[in-house]
Amino acid sequence: MEKHHSCINTRAIIEYFQERMPEVVPKLIEGLDPELEKLPDPQEFLMETNNWVSSTVVIRMFENAREITKDEEIAFKIGFDSATRKKLGYIQRIILLAYKNPRRSLKRVQKINDKFNRNKRIEIVETTRDSAVIRLHWFRNIPGVKDFCLFNKGIYTGIPTIWNLPPAILDEPKCFFEGDDYCEYHIKWIRRFSLKDSLLNFLVPWRALRYTIEELEKDKELLKRKFEEVHQLNIQLKEKLDELLILQEALEKSEAKFRNLLEHLPGVAVQGYGSDGRVRYWNKASEKIYGYTAREAVGRNLADLIIPPEFKPAFAKGLAIGAQAKKSGEFMPSGERILLTKDGSRVPVYSIHTVVCLEGSEPLMFCIDVDLSERxxxxxxxxxxRDHLEKLVEERTAELTRVNRQLQAEILERRRTEEALRESEVRFRTIFEGAPIGIGLWDLEGKFLEGNPALTEMLGYSLEELRELDPEQLSPPEELPARQVLFEEILSGRREFFEREGRCRRKDGSLLWVWVHVSPIKGPTGEILFALVMFKDITREKQVQAEISEYQERLRSLASELSLTEERERRRLAADLHDHIGQILAMAQIKLGELSQEAASPGLRTTVGEIREFIGQAIRYTRSLTFELGLPVLYDLGLEAAVEWLAEQFQEQYGLEIRVHRDGLPKPLGEAANLLIFRLLRELLTNVVKHAQATAVEITVSRDGDFLSIGVADNGLGFNPAEIGIRAGRTGGYGLFSIRERLNHLGGYLEISSAPGRGTVATIVVPLDKKEILLSN
Structure with missing residues (x-):
């Protein structure tokens, strides 16, 4: 939407109907512009004087107003009402009231209006004590209607009423909307002189001050709404975090299924224990074979439960080996063992000892025992x-006996081997088919030999299609070289396995993020037969991570933008207070001095003197407020001068001994960095006063290459930074947290070094403005 008119005009139209016919306001703003209709509250947008709209919007508002009132002159009445009721911008209002009459104020107001008029140029041809000639030159490339002329005629007619004069008499010999080159207004007003009018003109600025404060309160409400938007973004971030928690819960369920599988493995006892030998895990089969319940076993040393005395030295040696393991796998030789049960009897088992190494935690060892009692x-x-048979066939020859023994041994070994193979195949097939992640087998060229249902569902191919598929079709071209290099390293024996995250192309052409684990499966002689590959879909995790990063960046940018907007608004308010309200108060004090000298009675002089004293207090307070809001020392003299001024202020107010050290080098910084460093320095000094109980502070301002460094060191009590960080996280700590985030956004950081009884050193580091560095070089 183009910006031709300030919303001061739309606000004047809406307020006119709010005071007379509030029920028709929705109809007044109906059908103005498609972009306005998309806003949550179009009326609020049109009432905000800092906003702008196109000429088309204002034209339709006047059309709606004329349709509602059936009055062809409604635009004139709205303009007249806005002038008589002083509904102008608060800067124009103050200037009009300050200069007391139309002749002196028209030219001053016009200089202000020229900055906001984008559809016309106003020319003040001449002014006298009771008349003026004004021309409005409308821009032909911007839509306009007769209502614009009527609205302006109403305003110029009503301006004299601001000084309690009768409305002006306005004549329009030329009109742009009737074919002339411009609209020309001949305005006359009546001048009156009386003591009452003089007093009214003198006291009117106080009403202007009240209206100005009301406008400022509305700006304050606007800032509150912006902070509410930030709060809504925080709520959206929390929703994303909740989704991550749901994903974590799904992973925990998957882990529970795996634990349930181990818990109920038939005939296979599994014990988990740490490097100290204490039992961490004890499944059902262990309870059945050894007689101890899980409650009895967990927490006790495995050597005290099932390890015979003669095997304890070897077990202790194995614990030491497992505690130093760096990767998962067997750490003790597997084989048949005779172990103890709860009742003291011994049970034969086939034991496998393996260790699981996870990053960030100590190794966890497992003992897997198969009961050999039946065998x-x-x-x-x-x-x-056999002994009985030997007794029966003693007469048989030794050759027959030898052959018979060999036959029995071969039969027994074959049966054992076949049974073990069947059990192993069943276990592997059960895990393979029921696994929640994709599992497959590759040949030495990287082509699929097998794949479980989870893999085929993930990739969208049937098992037959996977076997015929060219492996390069699954990976994007840019990721193929890395995958091929890693697979070749496995085939050459230089790598035991590899894990990586990457993208994988499904049958329908879509890409998903997967975690891939590839490890070799070797034959009895160590040759690689094929590769085991596992796929896990992590697309959702990647999406959530990206969304969280985006929301965090948006929050940081919005916080920085709000801070700069707030500071600029403070400077603008400070300038308004100094340039307008301060001048008005000073002028009022001077006029009261003149009135006091001319007063006839002592009582009147005393009253006037008291009023002058009140105005003097208001001037001093306005100057102090102007300095606090605008920080002129920072913007006029620079950061280093502002640091010295801030040190002097704290030294005078709190009695601290503060010394500032400067290196004299140029330190170009942008507006945002200057403001942020100054605010942070004041926050740090405030913390010294509140908490440190310090008597002296050293501030060092120096340049280190392309970075500015500011150090604040005190001789106070000191503290533990870790404890302060935890406490700040629990209770809010928004001040330093917000500043740290904005420093990070600018590429800087804040370091705090402290210890109880040793004082505190805080260091602020921010990058200098690169453009300014080049210019200075």
């Missing part, structure tokens, strides 16, 4: 039967 019993029965 041993069968073997014992066979031995007894």
């Amino acid at each position: 041993k019993r069968v073997e014992e029965e066979l031995r007894r039967y």
Whole structure:
């Protein structure tokens, strides 16, 4: 939407109907512009004087007003009402009231209006004590209607009423909207002189001050709404974090399924223990084989439960080896063992000892035992039967006996081997088919040999299609070289496995993020037969991470923008207070001095003197408020001068001994960095006064290459920075937290070094403005 008119005009139209016909306001703003209709509150936008709209919007508002009132002169009445009720911008209002009459104020107001008029140029041809000639030159490339002329005629007619004069008499010999080159207004007003009018003109600025304060309160409400928008963004960030928690819960459920599988493995006892030998995990099969319940076993040393005395030295040695393990795998030789049960009996088992190494935690060791009692019993029965047969066939030749023994041994070994293979295949197939992540087998060229249902569902291919698929079709071209290099390193024996995150192309052409683990499967002689590959879909995790990063960056940018907007508004308010209200108060004090000298009675002089004293107090307070809002020392003299001024202020107010050290080098910084450093320095000095109980502070301002460094060191009590950080996180700590975030946004940082009894050193580091550095060089 183009910007031709300040919303001062739309606000005047809306307020006219709010005071007379509030029920028709929705109809007044109906159908103005598609962009306005998309806003949450179009009326609020049109009432905000800092906003701008196109000429089309104002034309439609006047059309709606004329349709509602059936009055062809409604635009004139709205303009007249806005002037008589002083509904102008508060800067124009103060100037009009300050200069007391139309002749002196028209030219001053016009200089202000020229900055805001984008659809016309106003020319003041001449002015006298009771008349003026004004021409409005409308821009032909911007839409305009007769209502614009009527609205301005109403304003110029009503301006004399601001000084309690009758409305002006306005004649229009030329009109742009009737074919002339411009609109020309001949304005006359009546001048009156009386003591009452003089007093009214003198006291009117106080009403202007009240209206100005009301405008400032509305600006304050606008800032509150902006902070509410930031709060809504924080709520959206929390929703994204909740989604991450849901994903974490899904992972925990997957882990629970795996634990349930281990818990109920038939005939396979699994014990988990730490490097100190204490039991961490004890499954159902362990309870059945050894007689201890999980509650009895967990927390006790495994050596005290099932390890026989003769095997304890070897077990202790194995613990030491497992505690130093850097990668997962077997750390003790597997084989048959005779272990103890709760009742003191011994049970034969086949034991496998393996260690699991996870980054950031100590190694966790597992003992996996298969009960051999039944096999041993069968073997014992066979031995007894063989002895019996030998007694029966003693007459047979030694050759027959030897052959018979060999045959029995081969049969037994084959049965054992076949049974172990069947059990192993069943376990592997169960895990393979039921795993929640994609699992497959690659040949040595990287082509699929097998794949579980989770893999085919993830990639969108059937198992037959995967076997015929060219492996390069699954990866984007830019990721193929890295994957091929890693796979070749596995085939050459230089790498045991590799894990990586990357993108994978599905059958439908879409890309998903996956975590891939590839490890070799070797034969009895160590040759690589094929590769085991596992795929896990992490697309959602990547999306959530990206969204969180984007929201964090938006929050940092919005906070910085709000801070700069706030500071500029403070400077603008300070300038307004100094240039207008301060001048008006000073002029009022001078006039009261003149009135006091001319007063006839002592009582009147006393009253006037008291009023002058009140005005003097208002002037001093206005000057102090101007300095606090505008920080002129920072913007006029620079950061280093502002630092010295701030040190003097704290030294005078709190009795601190503060010394400032400067290196004399140029330190070009942008507006945002200057303001942020000054605010942070004041925050640090305030903390010294409140908490440090210090008597002296050293401030060092120096340049280190392309960076500015400011150090603040005190001789106070000191503190533990870690504890302060935790406390700030729990209770809010918004001041330093917000400044740290804005420093990070500018590429800087804040370091705090402290210890109890040793004082505190805070260092602010920000990059200098590169453009200014080049110019200075």
